[in-house]
Amino acid sequence: MSRMPTAHAIDFALKDVSDVETVEVTADLLIIGGGNAGCFVATEAAKINPGIRTIIAEKADIRRSGACAAGMDAINTYIPKGKTPEDLVRWSRAQVGGGPLREDLALSNAREINECVEDLERWGVPVLRDADGNASYRGKWDISIHGEQLKPIMAEKMLESGADVYNRVAVTALLVNDGRCAGAMGFGVRDGRFYIFRARATVVSTGGAGTLYKSYTADATDSGSQIWMCPYCVGSGYAMGFRQGAELTSLEQRWVATRSKDFCGPIDTISVGYKSAIINARGEHVMDRYKELGGDAAPRYIRANAPMEEWLAGRGPCYCDTTHLSPEAAKGLLVDYLNERPSFVLFLASRGQDITKEPIEIYGSDPYIVGGHTGSGFWVDINRMTTLPGLFAAGETAGGTPNKFVGGCAAEGKLAARGAIAWMRDIPLPALDDAQIAAEKQRVYAPLLRREEDGVSPLEMKERLQRLMDEYAGGSSQYYRTNEERLDYALRHIKMLQSQFAYLRAHDLHELMQAHETMDRVDVAEAVVHHLKARRETRWQGWQTRSDYPERDDIHFDCFVESHRDPATGVVTTFTRPYEQLLPGDRYKA
Amino acid sequence: MPPIVDPQKCNGCKGRKETLCEEICPGDLMAFNPETGKAYLRASRDCWDCMSCVKVCPRGALEIRIPYQLGYHKASLRPIMGKNKITWKCRDIFGKEATYSFETRKPSS
Numbered sequence: 001m002s003r004m005p006t007a008h009a010i011d012f013a014l015k016d017v018s019d020v021e022t023v024e025v026t027a028d029l030l031i032i033g034g035g036n037a038g039c040f041v042a043t044e045a046a047k048i049n050p051g052i053r054t055i056i057a058e059k060a061d062i063r064r065s066g067a068c069a070a071g072m073d074a075i076n077t078y079i080p081k082g083k084t085p086e087d088l089v090r091w092s093r094a095q096v097g098g099g100p101l102r103e104d105l106a107l108s109n110a111r112e113i114n115e116c117v118e119d120l121e122r123w124g125v126p127v128l129r130d131a132d133g134n135a136s137y138r139g140k141w142d143i144s145i146h147g148e149q150l151k152p153i154m155a156e157k158m159l160e161s162g163a164d165v166y167n168r169v170a171v172t173a174l175l176v177n178d179g180r181c182a183g184a185m186g187f188g189v190r191d192g193r194f195y196i197f198r199a200r201a202t203v204v205s206t207g208g209a210g211t212l213y214k215s216y217t218a219d220a221t222d223s224g225s226q227i228w229m230c231p232y233c234v235g236s237g238y239a240m241g242f243r244q245g246a247e248l249t250s251l252e253q254r255w256v257a258t259r260s261k262d263f264c265g266p267i268d269t270i271s272v273g274y275k276s277a278i279i280n281a282r283g284e285h286v287m288d289r290y291k292e293l294g295g296d297a298a299p300r301y302i303r304a305n306a307p308m309e310e311w312l313a314g315r316g317p318c319y320c321d322t323t324h325l326s327p328e329a330a331k332g333l334l335v336d337y338l339n340e341r342p343s344f345v346l347f348l349a350s351r352g353q354d355i356t357k358e359p360i361e362i363y364g365s366d367p368y369i370v371g372g373h374t375g376s377g378f379w380v381d382i383n384r385m386t387t388l389p390g391l392f393a394a395g396e397t398a399g400g401t402p403n404k405f406v407g408g409c410a411a412e413g414k415l416a417a418r419g420a421i422a423w424m425r426d427i428p429l430p431a432l433d434d435a436q437i438a439a440e441k442q443r444v445y446a447p448l449l450r451r452e453e454d455g456v457s458p459l460e461m462k463e464r465l466q467r468l469m470d471e472y473a474g475g476s477s478q479y480y481r482t483n484e485e486r487l488d489y490a491l492r493h494i495k496m497l498q499s500q501f502a503y504l505r506a507h508d509l510h511e512l513m514q515a516h517e518t519m520d521r522v523d524v525a526e527a528v529v530h531h532l533k534a535r536r537e538t539r540w541q542g543w544q545t546r547s548d549y550p551e552r553d554d555i556h557f558d559c560f561v562e563s564h565r566d567p568a569t570g571v572v573t574t575f576t577r578p579y580e581q582l583l584p585g586d587r588y589k590a
Numbered sequence: 591m592p593p594i595v596d597p598q599k600c601n602g603c604k605g606r607k608e609t610l611c612e613e614i615c616p617g618d619l620m621a622f623n624p625e626t627g628k629a630y631l632r633a634s635r636d637c638w639d640c641m642s643c644v645k646v647c648p649r650g651a652l653e654i655r656i657p658y659q660l661g662y663h664k665a666s667l668r669p670i671m672g673k674n675k676i677t678w679k680c681r682d683i684f685g686k687e688a689t690y691s692f693e694t695r696k697p698s699s
Contacts, residue, residue, distance in 0.1 A: 007607035008622050060616040069616045070640035124695045148676055149694040168618070189618055190608075222592070222657035224635030225617070231638050232617050262660050335690055338678050342667065343592070343639035343654060349682035350661025510618050510632060 003165045006061075009509050012192045017445045022194045026429065027055040029420055030183050030199035031163070032171045032237060033206035034058035035066025036406055037372075037395025039154040040116065040413025041203045041420075046161035048421050054163040055197055059170040059189060059513065060232060063155040066207050067230045067372075067396070068406070072147035073266075073340035074273075075127075076405035077110075078117050078135060085110030086583055088141065091590040092403040095300045096253070097540055098587035100560050100579030101375055102400030104382055107582070109401055112411035117143075120410070123153050138273030140590075148339050150406075169195050170513045171236065173440045174202065174244050174391065175432070176567075181390035182430035184240070185440045189513050194441050200427050201390055201420035204378075205413065208255075208370030208396035209235025212525050213475040214466035215366045217262060224463075228257065228264035228341075229368045237397040238369070239520035241378055242527055245567045246388040249399040249560050249577070250375035251524075252531035252544050254367035256304045256480060261317070261363040265337060265344035268303055271320045272296065274333055278307060278362065280315040300403075305542025308364040308479050319359035330356045364542065366476050369528060372396040372404040374543065379562060379577070383419025384412060390423070390430075392416045400560070447506040447515040455505040458514035461497060465522055468493050473529050474545060483548040487533045494526045498570075526572060527563050534561045534574040592637045592654035593644060595629050599651035602627040611643035611652060645669050645676075 014020065029045055031038045034056040045054050058065055079088055088110045093099050121127045126146040128136040135143040159165060171186035175198065183199040210229030218224045225231035242248055258267045258278070271278060277296070278286045286306050290298045298306075307318035322330065333355070337344045348355065371377030377399030378386040385392050393399075394416035395409035404412060447458075469475055472490040474482035501519050506512040537553035538546050560577040581587065593611075602622055603609040609629045611620040619632050620643055629651075631637065637654075644652045653666065662683050670677040677691040 005607070006613065008612065060618065061614055064614050064640070064642040065616050069642055070638070121696075124697065126693050126696050146692055146694055153695070217660065218635075219659070221659040222634040222637070223660060225638050226657075226660070227638075230616065230640075231636070263656070331690070334688075335692055338676075338690055338692075342641050342669070342678070343656070345678070345680055346639075346654065346665055346667035347656050347661050349665035349667065349680050350656040352662065352665075352683040352686075510621075513618060 003159060004167065006168050006190050009190045010192055012448065012509055014445060014448050017442055017449065020192065020194050020441065020445060022196065024196045024198065025055060027053045027197065027199045028201070028424060029054045030197045030202040031056045032184055032202065032204045033066065034062035034155070034158055034165065035205060035207055035395065036068050036154065037205035037409040037413040038203070039158050040410040041205060041394055041417045042158045042161045042163045044414040044417035045421060046163070048418065050162070052421065054161065055199065056158060056163050056165045057169045057171050057184065057186060057195070057197060058165065058167050061167045062158055062165055063152045065151070066233060068151040068154070069230060070341060071339045072145065072150045072406060073336040074138060074142045074144055075117050075407050076142040077113055077403065077407045078141065078143045079110070079114050080137060088113070090583055090585065091141065093587055094590040096375065096402045097299050097301065100558065101402055103580065103582040105380070105401045108382060108415060109404060109408045109411045112414055113407045116410035116414065117407050120150070123157055125150055125153055144336070146339055166195070170516060171240065172444050172516050174240050175436065176244050176388070177430045177433055179389065180430065181388050182432070185437065187444050187512070189509050192509055194444065196432070196437060198429065198432060200424040200429055201392065203392040203394055203416050203420055204237040204241060204397050205394045206237030206397060207233030208368055208372065209233065209238060209521065209524050210368045211462070211466065212369065212469050212521055212528065213366040214470035215264070216476050218466070226264060228259050228266070228365050229370060233396070234517045234521050235369060235524035236517065236520040238377070238527070239523040241386060241388060241391060242523060242565050243567065244388055245565060246386040246391060247379040248527055248563045249377065249379040250531070251369055251528045251563065252535045252561055253374040253376055253402070253540060254528070254543050255370045255373040256301070256367050256542050257365050258304050258307055258362050259365045260344060261361040263344055263347035264365055265341045267320050267360070267362050270333060270336060274322065274325060274329060276320045276322045276325070278318060279321045279359070280310040280318050282315060286310055286318060301540040301543040304364060305480065307362050308542065312479050318362050320362050321359045322355040323357060323359050325356050327356060364476050364480070366470070367474065367480065369524065370396045371399050372409045373402060375400050375402045383422065384416035385419055385423065390427070392420045444516070447504045448512050450505040451507050453505060455503040456500060458504060458506065458511060458518045461500070461504065462518045462521060465497060465518070465525055469525055473532060480542050481545045481547045482532060483546060484533065487529050490529045491526070494522060494529065497522045527565070530563050530572050530574050531561050592634065592639050593631060593652045594655060595631065596651045596653070597626070597628055599649045600628045601649065602629060610646045610648070614642045614646045616640060616642060641669065645671055
């Protein structure tokens, strides 16, 4: 095991890019992003071939990085006795309104999922079980865990796998040689060095993209990143693949969820698990309005959108009614929060709120691009290889498979490891393209070289983008609605932002990381807007609502929307791919 | 306003190349000020309130506070990290206290 040492950030008064020290590291397998999926890529790779040299590049520290950083209170997909992987896929399909989804990918994930959860349990994550050893189910598929230590435990296993872990290295671009991925480049957030990771196969597992849209709590307060999704997952993986021509799928299927109001904490699974109904200002059961769609078990986007529709109709605020809970049940609920989102318990204390007397107020979240939840991400084959040969995706970055969550992202990590190792068998270590490396090095450090010049801070550009996306591309302030004209407006301004990347300036390495994160956000936002434009219908209200095309149009859009960016010109094109139903039966019912 | 560093308790993790909070923060938000010898938060608006820094500090020098725009003055939530369990102590704005203690790890098999 080897964890590369880190230290205080250096004072980096860079004068010329030639002053930057370059570190070249060679490996068989490069994993970009040491989160949940990345952990399972590393452990599976070591299991298949203990002699393999694996590198994990992580911009934070693998012990607390990614969406699991704060902990987790449940595993949302664990197949109970008597149910099959096919049943799980049918449920997942119904939860996304009948799809489209990649049933081939979803099935292969489902077949691995229980083993991954049991791996976690063997590693020490407490899974709550009854006296007979059965997992404690909150809903149909989700089980309770005490996952406060989930991420530190995963990190231990990554190190035990023998992988070399480069913490605090932010990857900014892929290396591409002869049309295939040859590794990646990035910079040390603490040491300022330029890193070249040369590898026979690369798995991108950088998580999704929160923070493309403005959160309604981000109003010049100390809560600019007070969102439910990890705000440090900004879509860098999508951006670096997209810039090199890897195809993206389903980015218009944005994840919006019902969350606690004013402090984004999880609600919907808790509402189900604690039988706490969603009620409006008049005390009416909101989901009764959606009886024909399944009521409390309606598809996820219906449940997410329902409270916002109540607000819009003048029946807000809405609540998750916890007032019937016994003191013991309420304590159990708070323990769940402490396992996943501990600061929500502090929020309740800061409101002086006793949830058995006063219900938890709820609201819709800002939209996220998270392929572990919805179908957004890279178009991949069954081995999880993207359309860029040698580049694999796992977890939130791999598209087509909604409702993966922790277990499914872990499963996909294993599948991507198997795919990558099988693929690299006949692949020699790729050569390096010096011109490509020099150009990226210049691009990486440019904001730092401009630090004394007049310009734009990464924060300013991030907030400009977030407001643009919120108001024009269907954010929470617009109740998720958008139309062709607004999307065209958004695209014009995204082009403007891209043309202003050259004005970004950074005073230190932390700000340099933020500059690159902001550029990645802008490039992913461009793809999202193209996807929203291409789907001229409304298939998943809330997740994707077109005011100008309010109905579902199965004749034209019962298919995947795809996008591709020409690496040479930067021109984005969209097209469709057909949906293939593998599991027969009613797609709209589980 | 998260997190607040108590200068009386923080010793800048003397002897380490990196403070523990600096090492762990997923947002790269904690840093070390060589002039004061203490840790500090670079940008409060970028904090996710994940509490990783609070959990890792052996001196209990860090505390998170909900921004006033969202929650009132003043509540506290402190973790006490055990080997295989965690204990949380919470105090709300009216002074009501609650303790939650539960297992976080099983011996791995």
